[in-house]
Amino acid sequence: MTTPAFEAFLARLYTDDELRGRFLHNPERVASEAGLTDDEVAALQNIDREGLQLASRSFATKRAKHRVPRVHLSWMDHVINGIHRLISRLQ
Amino acid sequence: MDNWRFGLGWRPELSAGIFANLHRIDLLEVIADDYFHAAPHAVGALRTLGCHVPLQLHGVSMGMASTAPVDTARLDAMARLIEAVRPEMWSEHLAFVRGGGIEIGHLAMPPRNDATINGALENIRRATRHIGIAPAMENIATLVEPPGSTMPEAEWLAAITREMPGGLLLDLHNVHTNALNLGYPAAQLLNALPLHRVTNIHLAGGKPLKGRILDDHLHDVPDPVYALLAMVAQRISHPVTVILERDGAYPPIADLLAQLDRARVIVTQATAHDHARL
Numbered sequence: 001m002t003t004p005a006f007e008a009f010l011a012r013l014y015t016d017d018e019l020r021g022r023f024l025h026n027p028e029r030v031a032s033e034a035g036l037t038d039d040e041v042a043a044l045q046n047i048d049r050e051g052l053q054l055a056s057r058s059f060a061t062k063r064a065k066h067r068v069p070r071v072h073l074s075w076m077d078h079v080i081n082g083i084h085r086l087i088s089r090l091q
Numbered sequence: 092m093d094n095w096r097f098g099l100g101w102r103p104e105l106s107a108g109i110f111a112n113l114h115r116i117d118l119l120e121v122i123a124d125d126y127f128h129a130a131p132h133a134v135g136a137l138r139t140l141g142c143h144v145p146l147q148l149h150g151v152s153m154g155m156a157s158t159a160p161v162d163t164a165r166l167d168a169m170a171r172l173i174e175a176v177r178p179e180m181w182s183e184h185l186a187f188v189r190g191g192g193i194e195i196g197h198l199a200m201p202p203r204n205d206a207t208i209n210g211a212l213e214n215i216r217r218a219t220r221h222i223g224i225a226p227a228m229e230n231i232a233t234l235v236e237p238p239g240s241t242m243p244e245a246e247w248l249a250a251i252t253r254e255m256p257g258g259l260l261l262d263l264h265n266v267h268t269n270a271l272n273l274g275y276p277a278a279q280l281l282n283a284l285p286l287h288r289v290t291n292i293h294l295a296g297g298k299p300l301k302g303r304i305l306d307d308h309l310h311d312v313p314d315p316v317y318a319l320l321a322m323v324a325q326r327i328s329h330p331v332t333v334i335l336e337r338d339g340a341y342p343p344i345a346d347l348l349a350q351l352d353r354a355r356v357i358v359t360q361a362t363a364h365d366h367a368r369l
Binding site for chain 1: 103104106107110136139157158159187189190191192193194195196197199201202206233234235236237238239272300301303305
């Protein structure tokens with residue numbers, strides 16, 4: 001067991017709130033509708049529900065951070081900024 | 092502790108503090124993905140940094156522990172960066188990070204079974220052929236027991252570690268986290284691993300979350316992780332590189348250096364005990 005299709009379903013389960021809600025209500029039906037094998041559907045029946053929710057929330061937080069564009073400074077820029085901050089604190 | 096080295100994860104926010112204390116830092120580990128699309132001057136600055144202190148590159152987005160093949164474009168990006176920066180080595184994670192075109196956004200533990208063991212080994216070998224250098228591979232933390240798992244983490248990790256071409260980057264906070272989150276003694280995992288394959292160790296901290304631990308790298312290294320470091324140092328006879336990771340809520344650099352110094356002392360004591368036995 002474990003195919004790219006199963007991993008794709010897990011990726012959806014971790015990232016799609018609506019799918020996860022339906023899944024937690026009826027795991028067998030949602031997994032079957034996704035075209036997973038009987039073994040894969042069975043494996044999902046006893047999923048750690050609280051762990052799934054905690055992990056999904058953690059992944060969402062990480063994705064939100066990635067969406068914030070980060071100005072790409074070199075380490076030299078950061079050193080200079082750090083020195084400026086230090087000087088302004090001393091003044 | 093002959094030739095053990097102790098360094099920090101390079102974060103630009105820490106750069107001023109790191110530069111002021113290079114005499115206390117043996118090496119730096121750089122997040123490779125931050126530079127895959129960086130401007131030439133930023134990569135040039137990284138190369139210059141490498142003239143002052145040894146560098147290692149650490150990838151976070153390849154998704155090596157998957158039944159899907161690792162993306163060639165990401166291997167190309169890593170190869171280009173290695174060519175430009177000439178690090179000592181590079182590393183990645185035993186994680187899957189996407190499936191069916193959907194990005195999870197972070198490192199997820201795959202179902203632990205024969206299929207993902209084979210998929211991971213195939214991807215690691217492919218990356219090694221493509222880049223020309225075998226990566227060290229890191230164990231990851233998880234909040235959820237991956238559905239579809241047919242074996243405990245110790246068995247899964249040991250099976251991959253025994254066969255992969257590079258070394259094991261053993262993240263001790265991830266060992267501590269998974270032991271609590273998945274419900275087994277941390278020593279059980281260490282007992283099962285071929286520790287002679289450990290080339291690198293990560294130290295980090297996390298926070299309690301509803302009876303579990305979130306490996307957020309925003310907190311100091313907790314005591315149980317230092318205890319695991321002592322345990323590992325007592326059991327191996329070769330030098331290892333230890334990196335302290337911190338990804339935010341940055342304390343004064345002195346606090347991070349104090350944690351690094353504590354790790355040095357622990358390894359010195361552990362390996363001295365070993366030498367005394369010999």
